[in-house]
Amino acid sequence: MTDTPARLLNLLSLLQTPREWPGSELAERLEVSPRTIRRDIDRLRDLGYPVEATKGAVGGYRLVAGAAMPPLLLDDEEAVAIAVGLRAGAGHAIEGIEEASVRALAKLEQVLPSRLRHRVITLQAATIPLTRGDGARIDPHTLTAIAGAATGQERLRFGYRAGDGTETKRQVEPYRLVSTGRRWYLVAYDIAREDWRTFRVDRVSEPFATGSRFVPRELPTGSATELLGHTMSRQPAHNIDVTFEAPAAFVSARLPDTLGAPETTGEGTCRLRARSTDSLEWVALRLALVDCEFMVHGPPPLVQYVTDLGARLVRATPVR
Amino acid sequence: MTDTPARLLNLLSLLQTPREWPGSELAERLEVSPRTIRRDIDRLRDLGYPVEATKGAVGGYRLVAGAAMPPLLLDDEEAVAIAVGLRAGAGHAIEGIEEASVRALAKLEQVLPSRLRHRVITLQAATIPLTRGDGARIDPHTLTAIAGAATGQERLRFGYRAGDGTETKRQVEPYRLVSTGRRWYLVAYDIAREDWRTFRVDRVSEPFATGSRFVPRELPTGSATELLGHTMSRQPAHNIDVTFEAPAAFVSARLPDTLGAPETTGEGTCRLRARSTDSLEWVALRLALVDCEFMVHGPPPLVQYVTDLGARLVRATPVR
DNA sequence: CTTATATAGGTCGTGATCTGGCCTATATGG
DNA sequence: CCATATAGGCCAGATCACGACCTATATAAG
Structure with a gap:
């Protein structure tokens, strides 16, 4: 328990909670003299872990971002x-x-x-x-x-x-x-x-x-x-072709980057041509989430899927 | 560099890569004698980190699951x-x-x-x-x-x-x-x-x-x-009411637990009544992903949303 | 079975290191 | 100004770490 390396690890663990630790409190917790704590802090700094200290009456130590990742000490949760x-x-x-x-x-x-x-x-x-x-x-x-x-x-x-x-x-x-x-x-x-x-x-x-x-x-x-x-190269990919009735900026903000960016084709309309290996279901979902009118030109399986999904959703509500 | 605690941290870091480390290799890496490595392994074990060792010609050390989380040493990525x-x-x-x-x-x-x-x-x-x-x-x-x-x-x-x-x-x-x-x-x-x-x-x-x-x-x-x-308690919540034309097991496997479980209402049909604070968009999406015929009875806003979404999807494909 | 190689650990002497106590310097907030 | 914090030098004594050399033991390959 009273081992030096163990104490250093404990100290690192304590300093990882995002708060300030006065040296005296650390000394109490680790059951060593404040002088030893100062030395330990020095050691940690030598090891590359940037321990920041604020002087003065309400000062304390705190581990900040440095050049390398310190060992993460996590609790169970x-x-x-x-x-x-x-x-x-x-x-x-x-x-x-x-x-x-x-x-x-x-x-x-x-x-x-x-x-x-x-x-x-x-x-x-x-x-x-x-x-x-x-x-x-x-x-x-x-x-x-x-x-x-x-x-x-x-x-x-x-x-x-x-x-x-x-x-x-x-x-x-x-x-x-x-x-x-x-x-x-x-x-x-x-x-x-x-x-x-x-x-x-x-x-x-x-x-x-x-x-x-x-x-x-x-x-x-x-x-x-x-x-x-x-x-x-044998992977099946789809050549997606969709036009949106919304500005390109609006659309691209609501589409994942993997689908590429749409190009403006007119006043408040844009067109997306992309090659995707994602599943059709996924693509259709993303299109639906754009939240504007759009038209799917291809590929045919995607057209089919969107049609079917739309029909199913329409059937899913009582007719008025 | 030649510090004992530093070496222990390094050792922990090495042992965290999922492979076996022969003592001699560790000694070489850390530039100490194999005897010291054995002592370090002992120390780590005293600290509560379970280092497993396999004897024999192809033996080595390896960090395994123990009672407490050891400090995680991560690389940048x-x-x-x-x-x-x-x-x-x-x-x-x-x-x-x-x-x-x-x-x-x-x-x-x-x-x-x-x-x-x-x-x-x-x-x-x-x-x-x-x-x-x-x-x-x-x-x-x-x-x-x-x-x-x-x-x-x-x-x-x-x-x-x-x-x-x-x-x-x-x-x-x-x-x-x-x-x-x-x-x-x-x-x-x-x-x-x-x-x-x-x-x-x-x-x-x-x-x-x-x-x-x-x-x-x-x-x-x-x-x-x-x-x-x-x-x-002032949070708006929806009382969801949907029937599916599929067995309850099929449906619940495709719905998140937060929506609760549907109850069987007949041969191959089931009904989901749940109180949810999730957004309607989210609920509608999850329903569409169940991949079977279903009917939304309520709440009215959900019915409306599903109708609209379905209509938009239908409009999104060329008429045949 | 034999052999090679790995972990496991005891012992010992030398030398380095760690600790606590005491000191001063210095910055900060009230 | 004063209390309180970090920062760090110095010293004495105790402790500990290291490498070297040893034996015991388990395992895999031949």
Whole structure:
């Protein structure tokens, strides 16, 4: 208990609550002399954690933003909140940080006390995510298990359901997890097939790290995303074409950036031409939320879906 | 650099990557003898962090889940991912952990390096949240500023726009931030008015912690939520009444728990009666996503909205 | 079974470090 | 001006950390 490193960690933890701490109070809490507290503050500063101090009668210490992230000391509830937030985001994550998001989740879940784990699962079950992709929902557990195996360089076993529905058992050396905004892919070396393969994560079932380590092979093509190239290009995408009866600024403020920006076509009208790999349901929803009159020109499946959805909604209310 | 506590923090950071670390590798990285590493591992265990070790030829150390959360050591990208995730969740957060979520965000943003801060803001701006409430979007910055002032016991100055649109300047002693799932409220002691007040956070502008500390007063009514009671009861709520042409299990699996569960009314039909404070737009959206025929009986505004939305969608496609 | 390699931990001597106490300097708010 | 806060130098004594060398033990591969 009375160990120096332990006290430093405790001190960091205390300073992380957003308030000012007078040195005397810290000394009392940590059961050391004020002189030692001053030395500890010095030590933290040497370690790169910027502790700000205000002098004078109402002064105190406070941890502020610095050059590097200090270790985050979370209480139980905060840890649960972060885990739930990241899990909710793992499915239809924010553009550009999907990989980091999963890494952070894997890191957190690795050390999350088990009594908190079931709370996270319960809370997450209560939220039904809006599927942004085509309904192929991804289990956060699968994602973190794969991510963990990849960074830990452990061989991975899982069941894989191919496009035609046939289920196979795979054992691979996971290389990298990549996200395309809409879908997750695992690039890995398939041991039995003695070649590199890409797997769609939503088709992976029961991933299990065998625990046996491996030394990463060199990718033949150079980079993981390159290997994904031809898989990606086969992805179905829609050429969206919609006109809105509202200014372009109004529309773009209500549409996600991933759909691109509409161009002004006249007084109070604009047109959106975009290539999207998002699901039609998602696109239709976003269009409906723009809250102005619009006209869908294509693609035909989207026209069909919007027509059907509109008809269903009209049927859903009593005729006047 | 050659400090013992610094090395321990580094060690914790290394062990947090989900992989196994042989003692020799750790020794090399931290530039100490393997014996010292073993001692450090011992120290970490004494501190309560469960370091698991596997013996044998391919053994190594690894941090596992224990009784308490160890300090999370995040790299830049992971920190950004968490911040963005929490911010996105702050608006329409997950039931039951809103407060903890905001606390975690406040803690993180307090120490987030400024070069990461603008990345967070940029990324967040790219995502347009589906407003679950009635469009009164809440600025995460406002939320964290208030939360920080409340836990730090600092006086707070802000502009407040009353229901009739008049803007007033307030200076308060913030007591607690409470969330009702749909809305955020600040319970505080208004210094000028010398009484307790509740403020809607979405009407607060430019919160600013003055830095002057105060000793928390006793709440006259006992608890913050109690004080909120009469404010809350004036909240508009809708009595939703919808029948679905699908089994209750099918429907409840596609509806959020907050709307309650539908009851079976016949062979393949069910009825949902719920009281909701969510916005009509949100409810209509969720209903449309159930993906089956349904009929909205009430409330009248919801019927109207669904009719209008359906009509707009029908108009949005070329007539055949 | 044998061998290699990993964790686990005891012991010891040297040298560094940490602590508390006491001192002064300095900035701030009332 | 005064009380109170941070900042930090100096010193003496106790403690602790380190590396080196040792043995015990579990595991995987051959």
